[in-house]
Amino acid sequence: MSIDLRRRRSVGDIVEKRLDLGEGEILRVKDLVVKFYTYAGVVHAVSSVSFYVKEGETISLVGETGCGKSVTTRAITRLIESPGRIEGGSVLFRRRSGQVVDLLKLDPETLRQIRGNEIAYIFQDPTSSLDPLYTIGYHIHETIKAHSKNAVKKETLKKAIDLLRQVLIPSPEVRVKNYPHEMSGGMRQRSVIAISLSNTPRLLIADEPTTNLDVTIQAQILDLMRKLQERYRMGVILITHNLGVVADVADRVYVMYAGKIVEEGSVEQIFYNPQHPYTKLLLRAVPDPTKRIEKLESIPGIVPSLINPPPGCRFQPRCPFAIDKCSRVEPPMIEVEDGHGAACWLLEKK
Amino acid sequence: MGLGSFIARRLITFIPTLLGVLLVTYLIAYAIPTDPVRAWVGEKLMNPQTLEQIKAKYKFNAPWYEQFTFLMQELLTGQLEDPVRHRNVFDEISERFGVTVEVAIIGFLFLVAIGIPLGLLAAVFKDTPLDFAVRIMALVGSSLPAFVLYYFLILLLFVNIRTTYLAGIPEPTLDCKITIASLPQTIPVIGHVAAAFGKVPMFAGIMCGEFNVVGDTFRRLYLPGLALGLLNGGFIARIVRNSLLDALSAEFIVYAKARGLRRLSVWKHALKNAMVPVVTVLGLNFGGLLSGAIIAETVFNIPGIGRYMYEAIMRLNFPVIIACTFLVAIVYVTVNLVVDILYALIDPRIRY
Ligand SMILES: Nc1ncnc2c1ncn2[C@@H]1O[C@H](COP(=O)(O)OP(=O)(O)OP(=O)(O)O)[C@@H](O)[C@H]1O
Ligand SMILES: [Mg+2]
Numbered sequence: 001m002s003i004d005l006r007r008r009r010s011v012g013d014i015v016e017k018r019l020d021l022g023e024g025e026i027l028r029v030k031d032l033v034v035k036f037y038t039y040a041g042v043v044h045a046v047s048s049v050s051f052y053v054k055e056g057e058t059i060s061l062v063g064e065t066g067c068g069k070s071v072t073t074r075a076i077t078r079l080i081e082s083p084g085r086i087e088g089g090s091v092l093f094r095r096r097s098g099q100v101v102d103l104l105k106l107d108p109e110t111l112r113q114i115r116g117n118e119i120a121y122i123f124q125d126p127t128s129s130l131d132p133l134y135t136i137g138y139h140i141h142e143t144i145k146a147h148s149k150n151a152v153k154k155e156t157l158k159k160a161i162d163l164l165r166q167v168l169i170p171s172p173e174v175r176v177k178n179y180p181h182e183m184s185g186g187m188r189q190r191s192v193i194a195i196s197l198s199n200t201p202r203l204l205i206a207d208e209p210t211t212n213l214d215v216t217i218q219a220q221i222l223d224l225m226r227k228l229q230e231r232y233r234m235g236v237i238l239i240t241h242n243l244g245v246v247a248d249v250a251d252r253v254y255v256m257y258a259g260k261i262v263e264e265g266s267v268e269q270i271f272y273n274p275q276h277p278y279t280k281l282l283l284r285a286v287p288d289p290t291k292r293i294e295k296l297e298s299i300p301g302i303v304p305s306l307i308n309p310p311p312g313c314r315f316q317p318r319c320p321f322a323i324d325k326c327s328r329v330e331p332p333m334i335e336v337e338d339g340h341g342a343a344c345w346l347l348e349k350k
Numbered sequence: 351m352g353l354g355s356f357i358a359r360r361l362i363t364f365i366p367t368l369l370g371v372l373l374v375t376y377l378i379a380y381a382i383p384t385d386p387v388r389a390w391v392g393e394k395l396m397n398p399q400t401l402e403q404i405k406a407k408y409k410f411n412a413p414w415y416e417q418f419t420f421l422m423q424e425l426l427t428g429q430l431e432d433p434v435r436h437r438n439v440f441d442e443i444s445e446r447f448g449v450t451v452e453v454a455i456i457g458f459l460f461l462v463a464i465g466i467p468l469g470l471l472a473a474v475f476k477d478t479p480l481d482f483a484v485r486i487m488a489l490v491g492s493s494l495p496a497f498v499l500y501y502f503l504i505l506l507l508f509v510n511i512r513t514t515y516l517a518g519i520p521e522p523t524l525d526c527k528i529t530i531a532s533l534p535q536t537i538p539v540i541g542h543v544a545a546a547f548g549k550v551p552m553f554a555g556i557m558c559g560e561f562n563v564v565g566d567t568f569r570r571l572y573l574p575g576l577a578l579g580l581l582n583g584g585f586i587a588r589i590v591r592n593s594l595l596d597a598l599s600a601e602f603i604v605y606a607k608a609r610g611l612r613r614l615s616v617w618k619h620a621l622k623n624a625m626v627p628v629v630t631v632l633g634l635n636f637g638g639l640l641s642g643a644i645i646a647e648t649v650f651n652i653p654g655i656g657r658y659m660y661e662a663i664m665r666l667n668f669p670v671i672i673a674c675t676f677l678v679a680i681v682y683v684t685v686n687l688v689v690d691i692l693y694a695l696i697d698p699r700i701r702y
Binding site: 077079113116123125129130132133134142143146147179181195198 | 599600601602604605606607608609610611612615619622623696697698699
C-alpha cells in the first residue's frame with residue numbers, strides 16, 4: 001500500500017517545519033493531547049489537535065457536544081485541572097512584544113501575565129464564571145489590576161463602566177455595582193464579555209459567547225467583536241453550536257469529532273465543498289443554520305466513548321461510507337485544495 | 351439598609367421560640383415521677399411543715415399549668431429563687447456565667463487555631479496521610495466520650511507536667527470589682543453594658559488595667575480550652591476542608607486563573623466563598639460553648655453555668671433548670687442571629 005506523502009501532510013505541518021510562527025500568525029497549536037484520568041478510565045478528550053490563528057482573524061471550532069472544543073481551548077493556556085493532563089504538543093504564541101513562546105513550556109509567572117491580558121477567555125457558562133460574592137465592577141478591576149500594578153480603582157471603575165457600555169448593558173453606571181445574581185443571564189454573559197475585554201487581548205477565546213442572548217443582542221455583540229478585531233487586530237477563536245454565526249463571522253472553520261479535527265478550511269470551503277462525511281452529515285442535519293447543533297440524531301449510531309476510542313477513524317462506526325481500512329488505520333489530514341483538508345481515507349482514492 | 355427591621359423581625363420570632371423551649375423543658379421535668387422538694391431540702395433538714403410550705407409556694411399541689419405559669423411569672427419578673435441556695439437564680443447565674451464566657455472564649459480560640467489551619471492543610475494536601483489524619487481526628491473527636499480525653503489531658507498536663515492548676519478562678523482586685531459594680535450609677539446606659547461585661551473576670555481585669563488577670567486566666571483555663579478545641583477541632587477542620595475544596599473546584603476559580611489573577615487573589619476568592627459554611631458551624635459551636643460545657647466544667651472543676659446545671663439536674667432543681675434553659679435558649683437564638691447577620695455581610699445573595 002503506497003500513500004502519497006505529500007498529500008498526507010497536514011496544512012499545519014508545512015509551517016511548523018520553520019520552527020516559528022508563519023506570517024501574521026499569533027497562535028499555532030500543534031499535536032495537542034489532553035487526557036483525563038478518571039476512575040472509569042482514561043478519557044482521550046483531545047487527541048493530536050492542530051490549528052492556527054492569524055492576527056485579526058476569526059476561526060471557529062464546531063462539533064457535537066463533548067467533542068473536546070472547550071478542553072482544547074482551555075489547554076492553550078494550561079487551564080486543565082486535575083484529573084486532566086496535557087500530555088503532548090506545543091502551543092506557540094506571538095506576544096505583544098513580538099516574541100514567540102511555547103505556552104506549554106512557559107514558566108507559570110509569565111503564563112499568568114499572558115492569561116487575561118494577551119489571551120482572554122469568555123467561558124461557556126457565564127453564571128458560574130463569576131464569583132457570586134463580588135460585583136461586576138470588582139471583577140473588571142481585579143482583571144486590570146492583575147496586569148498593571150499601578151491601576152487605580154477610580155480609573156478601573158471608569159474603564160469598567162465604559163466596557164459595560166460597549167457590550168450594550170443598559171445604565172452601566174448602575175450595573176457596575178451589581179452582583180452577578182442581580183443580573184439576568186444575558187446581562188451576565190455580556191458582563192463576562194466585558195471582563196474578557198478588560199485588557200484588550202491579542203487573542204480572544206470565546207466559548208459560546210452568545211448562547212443566552214436574543215438574536216438582536218447577539219448580532220450586536222458579534223458586531224462589536226468584529227469591530228474590536230479590526231481595531232486591535234485581535235485574533236478570535238469562536239466556539240459555537242450555531243452554524244449561522246459561523247457562516248456569518250468566521251474566516252476559517254475546524255470541524256471536530258470525538259477529540260480530533262476531522263476537517264479544516266475556509267468558511268466557503270467548509271460550507272460549499274465539505275469533504276469529510278461527518279461535515280457533510282452535520283451540514284445536512286442542521287439545514288437551518290440558526291439552529292443549535294445538539295446530538296445529531298439523524299446520523300445513526302452514537303458518539304464513541306472517549307475512554308476506548310475505536311481504532312482507525314473515530315467516525316467510522318457511524319460513517320455510511322466506511323471502507324475496510326477505516327476501522328484499522330487512522331486517516332491523516334489530506335489536503336484537497338489550498339488550506340482545505342479532511343481526515344478521511346475516501347479522499348486518498350480520489 | 352433593612353438591617354434594623356431584620357433584627358426587629360427576628361427578635362419577635364425569639365418570643366415563641368423561647369416560650370416553646372421553656373414549656374418543653376418544663377413538661378419533661380414534670381414528667382419525672384418524683385418529689386423534688388425532698389431533694390431540695392435534703393434529708394437532714396426535712397420537717398413536714400417546711401415541706402408543705404415549699405410545696406404550696408411552688409404550687410406542687412395545683413395542676414401543671416398553674417405551676418408553669420407561676421414559674422414563668424417568677425422567671426420573667428426576675429424573681430425566681432434557687433430553692434436550694436435560697437438566692438435569686440439570676441444572681442447565681444450572673445456570678446457563674448462570667449467563667450463560662452471565659453472558658454467559651456478560650457475554647458473557641460483553640461477551636462479556631464486547631465480547626466482552621468488543619469482544614470486548610472487537609473484541603474491543600476487532599477488525599478495524603480495528613481488529610482486522612484484529620485479525618486480520623488474528626489471521627490475520634492465526635493465519637494470519643496469527652497471525659498476520656500479530659501482525664502487524659504489532666505493526666506498528661508496537670509499530673510505529669512504540672513503546667514496548670516485546677517482550682518479557683520483568677521479574679522481582679524476587690525477595688526476593681528467595686529469600681530465596675532458602680533459603673534451603672536456613674537455612666538448611664540453604657541455603664542450597664544460595661545458592668546455586664548465586667549462580670550467576666552478577664553474583661554474586668556482588662557478594664558482596670560490588671561492584665562495579669564488575663565494571663566492567669568489563660569494559665570488556669572487553657573486545659574479545658576484545649577480539650578474543647580481538640581474535641582471539636584477535627585469536625586471544624588473537615589468543614590473547612592470540604593468547603594474550601596468545593597470553592598476551589600468552582601468554575602469561577604478557573605476563570606479567575608484564566609483572567610491571570612495572582613495566586614493570592616485566586617485564593618481570596620476561594621477562601622471567601624469557603625467561609626460561608628464555616629461561619630455557621632463556628633457560630634453554633636460558640637453558642638454551644640457559651641451554654642456551658644457541662645462535662646468539661648465538672649471534670650476541670652470550673653464554677654460556671656455548666657456545673658450549676660449539673661448540680662441542678664442532680665437535685666431536681668426545676669427552677670434552676672428552667673432558668674438555665676432560658677439562658678441557653680437565649681444564647682442560641684442570639685448566636686443564630688449574629689451568624690445570619692455575618693452571613694448577609696459575606697454573601698450579597700442573602701437578603702434580610
Ligand atoms: N474534568 C473532566 N473529567 C473527565 N472528563 C472530562 C472533564 N472535562 C472534560 N471531560 C471530557 O472531555 C471531553 C470533551 O469535553 P469538552 O467540554 O471539551 O466538550 P465540548 O466540545 O466543549 O462540549 P460542549 O459543546 O457540550 O461544550 C468530554 O468527553 C468530557 O467528558
Ligand atoms: Mg464546551
